[in-house]
Amino acid sequence: MKKMSLVLLVMVIAATAGVxxxxxxxxxxxxxxxxxxxVQFASWEQTVHAKALDAAxxxxxxxxxxxxxxxxxxxxxxxxxxxxxxxxxxxxxADYKKMSIMKDGEKAxxxxxxxxxxxxxxGCHKDDGHSKTVDKAAxxxxxxxxxxxxxxxxx
Numbered sequence: 168m169k170k171m172s173l174v175l176l177v178m179v180i181a182a183t184a185g186v187x188x189x190x191x192x193x194x195x196x197x198x199x200x201x202x203x204x205x206v207q208f209a210s211w212e213q214t215v216h217a218k219a220l221d222a223a224x225x226x227x228x229x230x231x232x233x234x235x236x237x238x239x240x241x242x243x244x245x246x247x248x249x250x251x252x253x254x255x256x257x258x259x260x261a262d263y264k265k266m267s268i269m270k271d272g273e274k275a276x277x278x279x280x281x282x283x284x285x286x287x288x289x290g291c292h293k294d295d296g297h298s299k300t301v302d303k304a305a306x307x308x309x310x311x312x313x314x315x316x317x318x319x320x321x322x
Contacts, residue, residue: 192259192279194243197252199264204253204317211314216251229297239291239298251291256283 201208211217223240224231233246242248242255254260258281268274281287285303292301306312 191262193261194245194248194254194259195261195264196242196248197250197254200253200260203266203269207314207317208253210310211253214310214312214314216255216312219251220246220249256287257281 197208197211215222219240220237223236237244237246239251241250242252243259248254258279260279262278263269263275263280268278269280272280276282283303288301288303288306292298294300301312307316
């Protein structure tokens with residue numbers, strides 16, 4: 168019985184540590200990403216994702232409600248980080264923004280960089296009467312929604 172309790176305790180600690188680690192990364196905002204990713208930033212700036220908070224605020228059906236709308240229409244659920252910025256899809260960047268880390272994919276991932284997957288898109292794009300589902304693979308060349316890529320997927 169003691170052995171089982173010890174195993175359970177270790178599992179709870181490990182799970183808690185994983186959640187704490189995920190929350191340790193801080194958001195820096197798209198203006199910091201722009202310093203190295205100028206082309207991607209300029210491309211993103213023209214997208215519907217960049218203008219998502221403005222679109223939500225201009226909506227009358229449903230009417231804008233910060234408590235619910237910012238979850239998808241603002242980065243980190245924060246009106247000060249308007250729109251679906253880089254970190255909405257790539258994860259909080261404070262710990263991977265350094266060039267020495269970004270140049271090493273494994274280091275970048277270990278420091279919070281996320282390579283977006285279909286699940287990333289599904290976090291907001293739901294077939295729920297308000298938003299529609301999207302097929303990430305089919306949207307990769309949709310520059311009205313996504314930015315230009317430094318290293319296009321599949322290359």
